[in-house]
Amino acid sequence: MNELVQLTKEKEIAIITINNPPVNALSPGVAQGISDAIASIENDKQVKAAVLIGAGRTFVAGADIKEFGKMTSGKAQRGAGLLPLLLSIEDCRVPVVVAIHGTAFGGGLELAMACHYRVASPTAQVGQPEVKLGIIPGAAGTQRLPRLAGVAKAVEMCAGGNPVGADVALELGIVDRLIHGDLLEGAVAFAREIEDKPIAKTRDRTAKLGTSAQNAPIFALARDTTRKKQRGLKAPLAAIDAVEAATTLPFDEGCKVEQKLFTECLFSDQSRSLIHVFFGEREVAKIPDIPKDTPLLPVQTAAVVGAGTMGGGIAMVFANAGVPVLLKDADQPALDRGLSTIQKNYANSVQRGRFSQSFVDERLKLIRPTLSYDDIAGVDMVVEAVFEGMALKKQVFSELDRVCQPRAILASNTSTLNVDEIASATGRPQSVIGTHFFSPANVMRLLEIVRGKQTGKDVIATCLQLAKKLGKVGVLVGNCRGFVGNRMFHPYRREAQFLVEEGASVEAVDNALYEFGMAMGPLATGDLAGLDVGWRIRKEYRHLEQPGIRQPIAEDRLCEMGRYGQKTSAGWYKYDANRRAVPDLEVANLIRAWAAEAGIAQHEPSGDEIVERCIYALVNEGARILEEGFALRAVDIDIIYINGYGFPAYRGGPMWYEDTIGLGKVYDRIREFNAQYGAHWKPAPLLRQLAEEGRTLADFGVERAAADYI
Numbered sequence: 001m002n003e004l005v006q007l008t009k010e011k012e013i014a015i016i017t018i019n020n021p022p023v024n025a026l027s028p029g030v031a032q033g034i035s036d037a038i039a040s041i042e043n044d045k046q047v048k049a050a051v052l053i054g055a056g057r058t059f060v061a062g063a064d065i066k067e068f069g070k071m072t073s074g075k076a077q078r079g080a081g082l083l084p085l086l087l088s089i090e091d092c093r094v095p096v097v098v099a100i101h102g103t104a105f106g107g108g109l110e111l112a113m114a115c116h117y118r119v120a121s122p123t124a125q126v127g128q129p130e131v132k133l134g135i136i137p138g139a140a141g142t143q144r145l146p147r148l149a150g151v152a153k154a155v156e157m158c159a160g161g162n163p164v165g166a167d168v169a170l171e172l173g174i175v176d177r178l179i180h181g182d183l184l185e186g187a188v189a190f191a192r193e194i195e196d197k198p199i200a201k202t203r204d205r206t207a208k209l210g211t212s213a214q215n216a217p218i219f220a221l222a223r224d225t226t227r228k229k230q231r232g233l234k235a236p237l238a239a240i241d242a243v244e245a246a247t248t249l250p251f252d253e254g255c256k257v258e259q260k261l262f263t264e265c266l267f268s269d270q271s272r273s274l275i276h277v278f279f280g281e282r283e284v285a286k287i288p289d290i291p292k293d294t295p296l297l298p299v300q301t302a303a304v305v306g307a308g309t310m311g312g313g314i315a316m317v318f319a320n321a322g323v324p325v326l327l328k329d330a331d332q333p334a335l336d337r338g339l340s341t342i343q344k345n346y347a348n349s350v351q352r353g354r355f356s357q358s359f360v361d362e363r364l365k366l367i368r369p370t371l372s373y374d375d376i377a378g379v380d381m382v383v384e385a386v387f388e389g390m391a392l393k394k395q396v397f398s399e400l401d402r403v404c405q406p407r408a409i410l411a412s413n414t415s416t417l418n419v420d421e422i423a424s425a426t427g428r429p430q431s432v433i434g435t436h437f438f439s440p441a442n443v444m445r446l447l448e449i450v451r452g453k454q455t456g457k458d459v460i461a462t463c464l465q466l467a468k469k470l471g472k473v474g475v476l477v478g479n480c481r482g483f484v485g486n487r488m489f490h491p492y493r494r495e496a497q498f499l500v501e502e503g504a505s506v507e508a509v510d511n512a513l514y515e516f517g518m519a520m521g522p523l524a525t526g527d528l529a530g531l532d533v534g535w536r537i538r539k540e541y542r543h544l545e546q547p548g549i550r551q552p553i554a555e556d557r558l559c560e561m562g563r564y565g566q567k568t569s570a571g572w573y574k575y576d577a578n579r580r581a582v583p584d585l586e587v588a589n590l591i592r593a594w595a596a597e598a599g600i601a602q603h604e605p606s607g608d609e610i611v612e613r614c615i616y617a618l619v620n621e622g623a624r625i626l627e628e629g630f631a632l633r634a635v636d637i638d639i640i641y642i643n644g645y646g647f648p649a650y651r652g653g654p655m656w657y658e659d660t661i662g663l664g665k666v667y668d669r670i671r672e673f674n675a676q677y678g679a680h681w682k683p684a685p686l687l688r689q690l691a692e693e694g695r696t697l698a699d700f701g702v703e704r705a706a707a708d709y710i
């Protein structure tokens, strides 16, 4: 048909093969090829049935997402979409059997549901993940799925976006048969079985559509859950509306409702942002000076040194990915504490239904405690997670250098220390790297991979690949204080404190940022992490504070009072026995008194001012980091913030968000803040430069290794 779609025959069975690597996305050429194949089958009277299959690693992973970007930016016209093609398949004079392996996602599942029968490999997955891109199924997925799987499941799949495995798909009626063994052979045999049967079209089925009395509670519950679990997202609610239309309108009318909602979602900021995030999460793995074919080091076994909060979590991460891991601590009580926390965490996961008991039993067998360095001599990778202190880290790394096999990766989970200095304790700095996990390590998706001056390219490439295997998003960053995420978080939280000292209530600051979409307000986040952590760091680095730069006062004073946050049941908030935050009048009064004493002018900042000042503080520091080369691209910062700091994905990350507001506007606002609030608001030179050139942060890429540690 064309180079993307081939039509062959096995006697009376036509075989249409889609061949558009890597994931057989339904680009315009693929749609055209299938359409041509169907036309040819219509005219070939020898053909009695057809099989539609994907070549390579998967069936069809969906519409071509790149095309959406072209449409919304005006670079491509929106055509008729896939609907007419799917109708032509459903109207074909012979039965069409689709054979699914890998993933049938989005348009891929819609294509499959327009065929007359579906067979699948046992490992296949099917789903309508469009909401994760801020859109809804746009080729009748919301109309055909309830007809096959029932209303409740269709709502769950279209609004939640999560796939189901082939076995569940079979149970639900999405798939008609599982094929064990060769998929094409099985599909052709199946086609022969049904070639003379009357053709049933999915769009004509109504048995599973339910009555309005049955459906009303399903939709009400789905909307309620969606508002809570997918806070701020518009597409999931639109997906529910579209499925509801399937239950109240004839198929064609339902499709029109779906189209309207699809178009509204596609041309929204949320969708543009989420598509940016989709490609961004893949782009961060591409490092200009580290080619794709860089040889990788094996990571079949690992060790973690330090069985505390982070070390225990990191050991679980390795075990969850099936990598046997030794867990080392300095003494038996510390090791026992670490292991018992791991057991407790796993028990909670079983209780919440995240893991089965047998999965957990297997994982626990992979975690082996030890007190001896000699035991870890043979492992492929060690992650150090002992207390934060340079002397201790150096001591541990010199031990690792002494015992570890020559090709082992030696990684540190330090959150503030200079990775080059840690590496200097070894005779092999090329093997040393930072792997900065986030707390709780077994939950948070972000892994900042810190490149030291001498870190080997093979070590970096291996860690980027490993991140994926561990279920993380690895982002390569340069070696500066706080690396990328925490370095930006500092001015963000500092601004939140200034706002409180200027007259905003603690709750007003946190609420404004929560409403903006952050997972948690900045002050509540401090209480969760422990205010004493930052306090200790501030005391250590006080000598580096620049004179004339305003510093917050309230948090240090809260710490001096022993208010460390949740762990002491008091910080910015009071905490009840269930660790629920309660506003604290005492704190409000104290802050007013401290502010008066320090002569801080009072006003009542609006919600907009709170958001602008905190988010633009992130942006300004992000621009500095970008210019200095500690992040490679603006999108790297976005991915860090979304996966490690609770920034709403539907706003695309701080740097993308800034570009959507307009760089010139943000730069002007920062200049106003600079004039009004002082020198800490000095605009990053890169912002000025790009504003003057009329460019965006997304345009700016740095193709050089990061500068020295600062």
Ligand code: 3HC
Pocket (backbone or CB within 6 Å): 022, 023, 025, 061, 062, 063, 064, 065, 066, 082, 103, 105, 106, 107, 108, 110, 129, 130, 133, 136, 137, 138, 139, 141, 279, 282, 283
């Ligand atoms: N369109 C365009 N490119 C796609 C794509 C798609 N639907 N799906 C994946 N790709 C690209 C990726 O960007 C990546 O490109 P790169 O190598 O240049 O970085 C490459 O294919 C491989 O993708 P992954 O690295 O993600 O490969 P994995 O094997 O880890 O995962 C996958 C495969 C599970 C299919 C995953 O890629 C995925 O979830 N893809 C998106 C699925 C999706 O959202 N489909 C719905 C699209 S919208 C739609 O269909 C609308 C319809 O209703 C009209």
Ligand code: NAI
Pocket (backbone or CB within 6 Å): 305, 306, 307, 308, 309, 310, 311, 328, 329, 330, 331, 334, 338, 384, 385, 386, 387, 388, 389, 392, 396, 413, 414, 415, 416, 436, 437, 438, 439
């Ligand atoms: P922790 O205090 O919970 O655990 C440290 C562990 O190291 C303890 O079990 C201690 O017994 C052990 N240890 C100390 N000296 C040792 C030695 N010589 N050999 C073996 N074990 C030794 O500390 P936490 O919070 O887990 O932090 C560990 C590292 O992770 C630090 O570098 C920290 O900066 C970093 N980090 C912490 C995060 C957090 O949220 N807690 C987040 C990201 C990074």
